Amino acid sequence: MTLQPAIRGLTRRQLLSRASAAGASLVIGAGFVAAPDAAWAYETAHLRPETFATLVRMARDIYPHDRIPDAHYVIAVKGYDSAEAAPGIAEGIAALDAAAQAGGFPSYLDTGWERDRVDILRSIEDSAFFQTIRGGLVTGLYNQKAVWPIFGYEGESYSQGGYIERGFNDIDWL
């Protein structure tokens, strides 16, 4: 159960050759999920790879930030890939897929356009499953220090002496 910058022992070509066609954003291999460009990969322990890929897609659709790479959404939800959480997640994702199918799509992951996926999410937003995933993302995504620079947020400042000499009043356009 590791998140790594590239697939150990697999070239990108090999990875792609082993991939199934589920979803445009993620490639599913045997037992693992990876980015199409092999920028990251995650080997699932308890969830089916398709289920995990759907969860990552759902996470991005709930809190879409176009400048945040998928890897951070993976980190935000990988805690659900546990023996304890997996059955509930599998059930929730099955319900999400059922909602997609009710809208005429093969599955959530294979619903091609974000606008359509958001409509599907709206149809289940009052469910405990949706609220659990959404609520968990508030800390799971935004409390990752690695995403803070994407928002411009500078984090801890005491060790640098605060901002008294580093621009606390540097606004120059008023």
Place this chain on the structure above:
Amino acid sequence: MAASFELTDDSVVVIIGTGAGGGVLANELAQKGVRVVALEAGGRYLPEDYVNDEWESFGQLAWLDPRTTSGDWRVARDFSGLPAWIVKAVGGTTTHWAGASLRFQAHEWKAATTYGAVEGANLLDWPIDAAEMEPWYDLAEKKLGVTRTNGIAGLPGNNNYLLFEKGAKALGYTEVHTGRMAINSAEYDGRSFCHQTGFCFQGCKWGAKWSAAYTDIPRGEATGNLEVRERAHAARILHDDAGRVTGVEYFDRDGNLHFQRARIVCVAGNSFESPRLLLNSASSMFPDGLANSSGQVGRNYMRHMTGSVYATFDKPVRMWRGTTMAGIISDEARHDPGRGFVGGYEMETLALGIPFMAAFLDPGAWGREFTTALDAYEYMAGMWLVGEDMPQETNRVTLNAEVKDQWGLPVANVHFDDHPNDIAMRNHAYRQGRAVYEAVGATRTFPTPPYPSTHNLGTNRMSERPGDGVVNRWGQSHDIANLFVSDGSQFTTGAAENPTLTIVALAIRQADHIAREMAAQTL
């Protein structure tokens, strides 16, 4: 050298809680030679322990024992188990507070008289007034080193303030400045000056912001008259057959129950824990809880009318740099019923980091309407709106017999419904806040709902007549002479101002009274 008193020592004053009320009271009594045992539910954290990280700090300092909520306030929906954002630590919420140190306006001591009858509001005049409080405010301002008092310079304005000030002046507001803050603009009282670090809410690592944790508490201990027992959770106040309190039962960190005898007991656990303790201390003699012959214990819970306005601009602001609360507009703090509500409100800059902004900007929201706001975080400015809310008898802290804390004690349920006056004031404040930012070119503005409450007031209120409240003009309970309330729960009404300075002033005054009465053998 910190004192150590025997459990059987019935000459001590026992104070429950060590924040702005209890911590100051403990030191002031110790300085006068009164021996004090202070029971503090939390641990001791000092500037070197504080962390510049919102969630990590929250885990370190926040009061996270279970509580429940009810009522129409949005906090009950979005943060049902967290009605308050307050601190469980030596020094209490003075580690977390922003430092705004404002006196009540004279008319706010007399809300019932000034505002007249307000339907559904349980308004009452305080039994004390501005003239009586003036010398105590003077002492409190000196203790805290409040800027713009006693010749202390104001703090320099940060980016969030400079933008706010420009908008305020464009609207014609005139009472605009960097605040009266218990944050040092220059070294004061042996503490450093503000380095504009941000993270005021997470405990000031420079010690530039006044906190009882590293001022009053150690000074009280240095007298040899104060013992602070950390991780000691008060469970029950006991009394004798004459109806006088005899001491406090508490759990130590290992869950062992002890009984500390006392000559006087002072309750200062903030406005949920203080009434909860009185209610949990019910006995055959006092079946409705201690000091509750009026039925007012737990009632009239106030949390200030609050809300925030955040705005985004087409150029960077970087509001998180520098003091969290960096300036104030006081023009709307007046009482002017022509605006459609009684009482007034302050507008104060506020900044959150990205982790808390995600949690609090619009709790429960998702999708691009929400995420595009966060995408503009670096271009965002923010202010907090804080005004007087109406006391209502039905807004109250009760015991929830269904839910127990880690000690097996019934937890506090906090019920709150907004009064129409609160809603009218909030809507006015939202409009004015938006106007401030639009005057400097905001591209988008956001009305942010109240956070879990930091200003918790009124659940053991002060009253002239015993039938109207819980404590008298000294914070002494109407029913039991040697039982006092020493925190914000004694507030009769909330006024528009941040409450800490008033809590501190009342604690200094109460210490003076208790020491005098003890010396006279009348207590």
